[in-house]
Amino acid sequence: METLGLAGPSNAAESIARAAKTAFEASQLIPPEERVRALHEICKELEAAKEDVLMANRRDLEAAQAEVDAGHMSASLLKRLDLTKGDKWDSMLQGVKDVANLPDPTGIVTYASELDDDLELYRVSCPIGVLLVIFEARPEVVINIASLAIKSGNAAILKGGKESNETTRLLSKAIQNALSRTSIPSTYIQAIQTRAEVSALLQLDQYIDLVIPRGSNSLVRSIQNSTRIPVMGHADGLCSVYLDASADLEKAVRVVLDSKTDYPAACNAAETLVVHESLLSTIWPAVAKALLAADVQLLCDPPTLSALSSFSHALANLSTHVHPAPPDAYSTEHLSLTLSVRATSSLADAMRFINAHSSHHTDCIVTEDSAAAAAFCRGVDSAGTFVNASTRFADGFRYGFGTEVGISTGRIHARGPVGLEGLVTYKYMLKSGGAQGHVVGEFGPGEGKKRYKHRQIEAHSVPFLA
Amino acid sequence: METLGLAGPSNAAESIARAAKTAFEASQLIPPEERVRALHEICKELEAAKEDVLMANRRDLEAAQAEVDAGHMSASLLKRLDLTKGDKWDSMLQGVKDVANLPDPTGIVTYASELDDDLELYRVSCPIGVLLVIFEARPEVVINIASLAIKSGNAAILKGGKESNETTRLLSKAIQNALSRTSIPSTYIQAIQTRAEVSALLQLDQYIDLVIPRGSNSLVRSIQNSTRIPVMGHADGLCSVYLDASADLEKAVRVVLDSKTDYPAACNAAETLVVHESLLSTIWPAVAKALLAADVQLLCDPPTLSALSSFSHALANLSTHVHPAPPDAYSTEHLSLTLSVRATSSLADAMRFINAHSSHHTDCIVTEDSAAAAAFCRGVDSAGTFVNASTRFADGFRYGFGTEVGISTGRIHARGPVGLEGLVTYKYMLKSGGAQGHVVGEFGPGEGKKRYKHRQIEAHSVPFLA
Structure with missing residues (x-):
């Protein structure tokens, strides 16, 4: 510098x-x-x-x-x-x-207003x-x-x-x-x-x-660290799935499995599973069973770990694939068949945990409770907040953009999967068609002064560029 | 750092x-x-x-x-x-x-698509x-x-x-x-x-x-220079007015005078005037006369300077207010009753000059030629490109935003006058209403796989947040 x-x-x-x-x-x-x-x-x-x-x-x-x-x-x-x-x-x-x-x-009008007769802003x-x-x-x-x-x-x-x-x-x-x-x-x-x-x-x-x-x-x-120029970064994804108290068993199994195993090296693969404590002896063992069958390593906190031990008879791979979570488990992007798991006592705690540990890329709630879904979508501060859908959907092609610049991990200008729209900005074009041009000195609150009209114009392109 | x-x-x-x-x-x-x-x-x-x-x-x-x-x-x-x-x-x-x-x-939907039956993206x-x-x-x-x-x-x-x-x-x-x-x-x-x-x-x-x-x-x-955090800068404005070969005299006088004198300390005041050489003995002296009568100091290049000398009888203040332009005149934001003036041989040269010297804030062309206006609006790389209208219109209130965060001199995220829209970003919410949730493993080109539907949804707010 x-x-x-x-x-x-x-x-x-x-x-x-x-x-x-x-x-x-x-x-x-x-x-x-x-x-x-x-x-x-x-x-x-x-x-x-x-x-x-x-x-x-x-x-x-x-x-x-x-x-x-x-x-x-x-x-x-x-x-x-x-x-x-x-x-x-x-x-x-x-x-x-x-x-x-x-x-x-380019050339798409996103705001158009007639500021005065014969004075059009695009x-x-x-x-x-x-x-x-x-x-x-x-x-x-x-x-x-x-x-x-x-x-x-x-x-x-x-x-x-x-x-x-x-x-x-x-x-x-x-x-x-x-x-x-x-x-x-x-x-x-x-x-x-x-x-x-x-x-x-x-x-x-x-x-x-x-x-x-x-x-x-x-x-x-x-x-x-090395530039004054704006940076649109495409970096890591540390995505989570949260199993809410009202989660459906089949959805939980399917969504967690797909989020983790569909393509573990992708930034939109899940790295962390947060489980409501009321599910520890019901849905959690079923999800764990499917994950273990898919060769996934589980790094568990004490509640999720001890919950599994009582199911050891039904779970293959338990001794080789289930481990206590090391201290950095919840801030690690595994990019492999490894999943960090943590229990939680409430939706609010889950959201705080995810906001503190996720990389604000994509996080998912599995729930049958529409109030919980709405709270999660608003309260989790990530580029993607999903309900009962795999984190792997976070992708420009799947979103329908036709192509993808990448998945932005910043939140300014373009956030999440970025299509061609992320490579454009905008400018304002203002044209006076008045006989004398337009000057601001004619406008004001005083007597004999003009007032701004701000009449919305319906336009998709700028007429005077055609 | x-x-x-x-x-x-x-x-x-x-x-x-x-x-x-x-x-x-x-x-x-x-x-x-x-x-x-x-x-x-x-x-x-x-x-x-x-x-x-x-x-x-x-x-x-x-x-x-x-x-x-x-x-x-x-x-x-x-x-x-x-x-x-x-x-x-x-x-x-x-x-x-x-x-x-x-x-x-907040809460405004700008893109909504049904990726599959019961899988909605907002x-x-x-x-x-x-x-x-x-x-x-x-x-x-x-x-x-x-x-x-x-x-x-x-x-x-x-x-x-x-x-x-x-x-x-x-x-x-x-x-x-x-x-x-x-x-x-x-x-x-x-x-x-x-x-x-x-x-x-x-x-x-x-x-x-x-x-x-x-x-x-x-x-x-x-x-x-001191941060990794994105910066939305609100800095100087070095705005220009270009008098095209086909400029109308009255518009030229009014627009230049207002751009320079309405409020010289503002970032949207004009600092530079570019004059087509065909106007040097016609419109330019009339514009200069109005500027000199308004106590404006003119820093002129040789052609615009010598053009005025033959009108010395008609121009008050000529000796005290007209000076040869110093080398840094065209990169100086005067913020006072001073205007740098330069002659040009063509619209293309004027655009190159403005792109090289303006701060990309707001630039104006005075012209009766619609092709020149269109070329200027597209070719000048500034947040505002104006036709026959004072640069002083570049303002959030005048644009109709109701209020103004400031005038961004960056071009990423928000450019030019910034209203409340400049303080929001967006996130993607994806909700599966399907009986089994949604996973990407079911989609693909192969037989028995689902295809993405990408059916546009008309929505102004997210239905499941209400």
Whole structure:
């Protein structure tokens, strides 16, 4: 940071950032159809470059395999690098076409008012500007994010994980080749490869308008610590399911099991189960039985632990899979088949506990009591509050957004699953059609002064932009 | 910042922040009517405390007068401190009643979709959480911001200028007394008095959700440099008026004069005039004449300067009020009767110049050409783009918001004049009414799997919260 006397941004980063801002500003008069055409050009270019890209991907994979063999990289990270597997390539291309087909998120009027005769105000959605997107491992994110940026009218600078540098370099070259056949400047989408460039770019708030990190909590926090630029973080999810006193047994079993086991590595998987004490010898053993049968490890507080011991005859895996909860159990994102469990004496206590321990991502209540459901939905301070539905529904595609920028763990600007809407802001356009223009000096409380009319206008687009 | 090993937050600040978060969470089930009642209680309490508050205000004023006499404070700052003047007290109270009467900004559904039979998703507006609001001088801002926070369901910690400490202490005592007669916790609104407390609070992102600084650019930047918490800045305005080749003379004179002289100290006053070169001997001298008659100082580039010299016979004040523009003229917020002037050869150049030099607050084009107007509105990257209307219209009251949090100079979350809407975010509520609850494992592309329905629901509020 400037004020702390750290080194200033490098010239290279500054020219990347300036080029992005210039490209953004130069592109504002380009019609939306051209942005759609650019997306189809990217598909064509990718088809043509497929062999080269997959060859580069194989080089990344070989280098990664060496790292895995040396114990420096996890096998799951290596798997995420692989573009050659299954239908990954085709679904990457299909994703670009899907984004092209989504409605234009810009130019939409969300407030319109006639302030006076012939003086019309429109609040209209528009791109944010230059995005700096930082993500890990999966190289197809370059294409995914570039499509979203182009569709929403934002320029973007992209930084992938260093493990996928060879692949992302060719993918971004394909994007730039495609853009060069359109009226969108080819510096509209740029890729960078080093952390030093990221550090330098984070200082350039005169050029960069939003930073979007997708990764661990520590990645997001370290970026928030290093920049004045607004950050839309996509970090961990520590989601809970609460079994209310009035929970239905079948719903409890189904919702807990799906929330935990459908895809344990996802941020919307449940990590903590909170059980009302009245269920300790009824629903809780049934839920535990299903979890244990699914190979889930349970970290239990004393009440939930001792409740199970009397059912030891009926529960497989009890001795190997049920353990006392360590002190940090309720603040841990397991991302695996492990679930922290805690008893509670009341809905109010459950809500306090969840507000204190969850990451405010998605939390669920299982209940037949509509008053309890309403209280939970209002009182739990999370991006998603669910009733009798798996936390795994927290997802842009399932919500119906057609695509997903990510799941924002912040609460400003965009919260929870973020669609294209999260990549736009708005501006106010005010037009006087009066014979003399409009000035505020004519308005006021005094005699002979005009009053504001504030008559609502029904409009979905700005008439004078058409 | 933690990572740089600076001192951690003080315990005092931590207990203030924790109390605010606890108050926020505890208040989420309080109905909106109680928040409105709290605002009326604040009015009553202020009426009762009027004499004490004004006495404290006089003590602040006396201390400030000594600072002014010693040359350490400006007379205009002193003026802003004064609560005793004119109808300031009454309009402060009226402001609270106005906020009480505004529609509730929370609980509004902005997206609703049936994901499956009996599985309904609602995106609904809700408070952000704990606000830390930092402002300067004017003590009535305490009441103003507290009203907005209470109305929108946010807890707030307020820090005013140290010059008004005596007044703000009593104003916040009145707020807390009033809250103690409601079910809203009295720690919902807290005032702090020192910069050290602010520094400590800026580290506490586990408790504080949004920082709102209202003041200079340097205040806003220094706060952005010192925190991970999102910042909604309210800083300078460097607004421009561009006289297009097709400008109408009368509109040009009226709009420029009002933009510059209606209230030069405001952030929405114009600081820069950009003149198309085809107007240099026609409209520009007429505009200059009106500005000079209004005692405006003109800082001109060579073309606009030499254009005036041939009209010296017709222009009063030419020798005292027209000067060559110094190098920093076009990046200076004058906040006084001074205007920087520059000629341009084209609309495209004018837009590039404005995008490079304006603070992206509000910029205006004077033109009779609808294509130029549309290009300017889309191509100028500012919160307000105006056609033939004074930049001074950029204001929450004039826009019809009923009240104003401030004018945001950021572009994320809220941009331009911010009403109550700027103090809310949203959350997603998902409710299964199905007999077995809902789990994602049942959905998928395969045979026997369910497909998402994504049927739009028409709803303005969440039915299961009522």
